[in-house]
Amino acid sequence: GAGRHPMKASRPPANARAPWRAAAFAALFGLLLATVLFAPARWLAMALDAGSGGRVQLVNPHGTVWTGQADLLLTGGPGSRDQAALPQGVRWRLAPTWTGGPTLRLALHMPCCTPEGITSRLRPVGGGFEWTLEAGQSRWPTAVLAGLGTPWNTLQLDGELRLDSPGLRVRWVQGRARLDGSLSVDALNLSS
Numbered sequence: 599g600a601g602r603h604p605m606k607a608s609r610p611p612a613n614a615r616a617p618w619r620a621a622a623f624a625a626l627f628g629l630l631l632a633t634v635l636f637a638p639a640r641w642l643a644m645a646l647d648a649g650s651g652g653r654v655q656l657v658n659p660h661g662t663v664w665t666g667q668a669d670l671l672l673t674g675g676p677g678s679r680d681q682a683a684l685p686q687g688v689r690w691r692l693a694p695t696w697t698g699g700p701t702l703r704l705a706l707h708m709p710c711c712t713p714e715g716i717t718s719r720l721r722p723v724g725g726g727f728e729w730t731l732e733a734g735q736s737r738w739p740t741a742v743l744a745g746l747g748t749p750w751n752t753l754q755l756d757g758e759l760r761l762d763s764p765g766l767r768v769r770w771v772q773g774r775a776r777l778d779g780s781l782s783v784d785a786l787n788l789s790s
Contacts, residue, residue: 674747682745726771
């Protein structure tokens with residue numbers, strides 16, 4: 599009849615669609631956060647392998663990028679048959695902090711070589727970055743150097759290298775490096 603109005607398909611109001619958008623955003627943010635927080639240790643192993651040209655490898659990694667452990671293997675690089683593993687592997691803890699600005703703190707523990715562990719920090723500074731090694735001491739078996747290939751494999755060193763530092767800071771800004779602090783390396787009971 600005459601008094602009827604045609605029915606129009608109605609769209610839900612914009613505020614009715616907002617919860618779906620918010621839920622999709624929250625799900626995407628949660629997925630991204632979970633990926634960052636629970637990134638597997640093998641991602642760190644792949645990055646170290648690529649960054650070192652295959653010379654430093656984390657083998658059998660367990661845990662996450664942030665907290666994990668692996669066997670540490672030194673090699674002569676692609677095509678080399680030279681390799682040596684660090685006895686008892688390595689454990690790490692990587693954490694973002696805020697120490698005078700955004701900072702990435704790395705704590706390494708290698709039972710064979712660093713009973714107290716090694717702690718370093720990396721942070722951006724005006725057009726570059728700063729790497730700080732905290733005070734510490736470590737002892738390294740020279741035999742693992744043979745894994746790096748020539749010339750270490752022909753020297754066949756036996757003994758230890760002791761590294762001692764009251765703290766060291768390296769600042770790279772605009773292609774220039776500035777060093778503060780010291781690092782001493784002593785060869786103990788060295789033979790070839």
